[in-house]
Amino acid sequence: MKLTVMDEPPLEFSGGARHIDPRHGITDYGPADATNTAVRTIRVGIVGTPSSIQGLRRWLDTCRQPIAAKDSRLGRLFVPFPGFDTSTGFRSTLVWDSRLERPIRDRDLQRLTDLAPQAAVKAAVELYAAELEVLDEEPGCDVVLIARPEQLPERPAAQVDPDAPWKKARPAEPVDDFRAVLKAVAMRYSRPIQIIRRSTWDPSFIPPGGDKPRLQDLATRAWNLHTALYYKAGGVPWRLPRESTDLDxxxxxxxxxxxxxxxxxxxxxxxxxxxxxxxxxxxxxxxxxxxxxxxxxxxxxxxxxxxxxxxxxxxxxxxxxxxxxxxxxxxxxxxxxxxxxxxxxxxxxxxxxxxxxxxxxxxxxxxxxxxxxxxxxxxxxxxxxxxxxxxxxxxxxxxxxxxxxxxxxxxxxxxxxxxxxxxxxxxxxxxxxxxxxxxxxxxxxxxxxxxxxxxxxxxxxxxxxxxxxxxxxxxx
CATH class of the missing domain: 3.30.420.10 (Ribonuclease H-like superfamily/Ribonuclease H)
Incomplete structure (x- = not known):
């Protein structure tokens, strides 16, 4: 038996600069492809209810400015978000266009709550896929944000025998996952999608019939979402360094x-x-x-x-x-x-x-x-x-x-x-x-x-x- 402790491997950022932590590296040096002008502006489409589109846009607009880190003694773990702007951080910015906003009526989503979970997922995917198809014909869109339905009955409860409630409940029927099904349907379109729950941009939101979700701090949520958007739009946030002697x-x-x-x-x-x-x-x-x-x-x-x-x-x-x-x-x-x-x-x-x-x-x-x-x-x-x-x-x-x-x-x-x-x-x-x-x-x-x-x-x-x-x- 043998015990070895490996050093933390570095990552590569703009100009070949290195750091072991992605957030510190992007803040200090910029993304690995900082010279790539194609991702200096990211044109974003949005699909969701009108209120979700407005709320999501407002939150992302606030993320253009720096966001303070969580108040903690762990200053290297909780890092400020530098803002998503061409002058800092990712050296990129989000661009909105009303033509790329596809609203879904609230009442159409409300009808899903009366359906069985399997049928509800299928109907929700059809609603969103119809709007993705329209967006796919629009030029000038790099990535599409999906404001996930708030009241989707995705997971059924275990089935209890009414004649013998003391017995162990039978497992519920498997229900397809909205995220996976929508991403499978979206394969036919040319832009990647990013599915976002309302609690991401609205921390006061409590899902119907559920407890308030446990959220990451605001700066961390901004870091994670904007990194994903940057990559999906064609950017390279960071790379693994490769020495000249390494095999490809x-x-x-x-x-x-x-x-x-x-x-x-x-x-x-x-x-x-x-x-x-x-x-x-x-x-x-x-x-x-x-x-x-x-x-x-x-x-x-x-x-x-x-x-x-x-x-x-x-x-x-x-x-x-x-x-x-x-x-x-x-x-x-x-x-x-x-x-x-x-x-x-x-x-x-x-x-x-x-x-x-x-x-x-x-x-x-x-x-x-x-x-x-x-x-x-x-x-x-x-x-x-x-x-x-x-x-x-x-x-x-x-x-x-x-x-x-x-x-x-x-x-x-x-x-x-x-x-x-x-x-x-x-x-x-x-x-x-x-x-x-x-x-x-x-x-x-x-x-x-x-x-x-x-x-x-x-x-x-x-x-x-x-x-x-x-x-x-x-x-x-």
Whole structure:
């Protein structure tokens, strides 16, 4: 056994400047693509009720000016928002146009409350999709904000037997998620969407029949939303640095999700990222659950086709192939899968292929003789193959553990690798920071697996003939 504590990996910002924290880096140096004039102004469309459109616009207009940080002794964790303006921070600004505002009548949304949850989600998606179709014909729109319905009965209660209320309630029927279904429908349009709950811009709002939601502080909400908008409009908030001696690497996440008709077959999805954080989505072939280990696996031919397609999309996007491919997979590797992945790499003349398996659970935990959990970046190697990495934990830069619950480490197994465990752990730690939906530096999963899971939630609502969008921005 061996214990190693990795340094926090830096990120790259404007002019090649580096910082370990996204918010500090953007405030001090600007985004990685600060010279990209195409994202200096972001033209925003909005779909929602008239009051939601007005409220959301008012809040975003206030975000043009600096927002003070939360009053706290943790000054590095709670960072002021510099304002979304061309002279500071992201060096960009939002532009409104009444032609890009598509109101939905309140009474049409009110009717949803009388429907069964499944029917309500379907009807709500149809209302919003109709307005997205109109917006898609309008020139000059970069990203669309969706003011989510406030009274959508999305989750039914468990079913209680009226004749025997003391018995354990039967689980409710599964209900499609509004976010996932709308994003699947929006694949047919050319602009990515950003779904926003009213509580984001109106902290006094209490959902009907619910408790007041627990919100992040105002500056943090502004940071997270504007980072996502900037990326979806085509900007690059930050990158992973790449040394001149590093091989040009690409990372492929492979996970599995149940098809929309809830059949027993699982379908694989792969998603490709390069060291710059550019994401490309690829849908794979059906998979089967093995009787041997109860995990989903691909056939040799399907594994070959999946990696071949992923590399083809990578080459189309970046005009070249990588020298090294690292596969992150949520099930173990069968000999057939290994042979298929190897053959695809050989066909493309890839120098190095490394295979990592990420089990869902691992019983190993570390305890630190202090008031806080183990440090983020702690690598515990059980043997040459089995490793556990704390991607969440105490962060010295923040001076605290910024989570709410006991952190769960990320287990990984080295199946076929050429790199050292420490090098692979450094990469995983860096890839946890490539999530543009949040700006805190301590994500748990590498962006490959996190996005592959999100992609699966959306792709399950597409038919076999539907063509998914290739950009990561459509799924986040």
């Amino acid at each position: 690497s690409c990372y492929v996440g492979v996970t599995f999700y149940r098809s929309g008709d809830h059949t027993t077959l699982e379908t694989s999805v792969a998603q490709v990222f390069n060291q710059r954080g550019d994401g490309v989505i690829v849908r794979g072939a059906p998979a089967k659950v093995s009787h041997h280990d109860k995990q989903p696996h691909l056939t040799e031919n399907d594994a070959h086709a999946l990696l071949t397609d992923a590399l083809g999309r990578y080459r189309k996007e970046h005009r070249h192939l990588p020298a090294r491919v690292v596969l992150h997979k949520t099930s173990s590797y069968t000999p057939e899968e290994i042979n298929g992945f190897r053959a695809a790499a050989d066909d493309a003349d890839i120098d190095t292929v490394e295979l990592l398996w990420f089990p869902a659970h691992d019983p190993v935990r570390l305890f630190r003789p202090a008031a806080h959990p183990p440090l983020r970046g702690t690598l515990f190697s059980l043997d040459a193959r089995q490793h556990v990495l704390y991607t969440r934990g105490s962060v010295p830069f923040y001076g605290t553990y910024p989570g709410m619950y006991i952190p769960t480490p990320l287990p990984f197994r080295m199946i076929e690798t050429e790199s050292s465990p420490e090098h692979l752990a450094e990469e995983l730690l860096a890839l946890t920071k490539m999530n543009w939906n949040q700006t805190q530096l301590d994500g748990r999963q590498p962006i490959t697996l996190r996005t592959a899971d999100r992609v699966g939630q959306i792709l399950r609502h597409l038919g076999p003939q539907d063509r998914p969008q290739g950009r990561y921005a459509f799924y986040m």
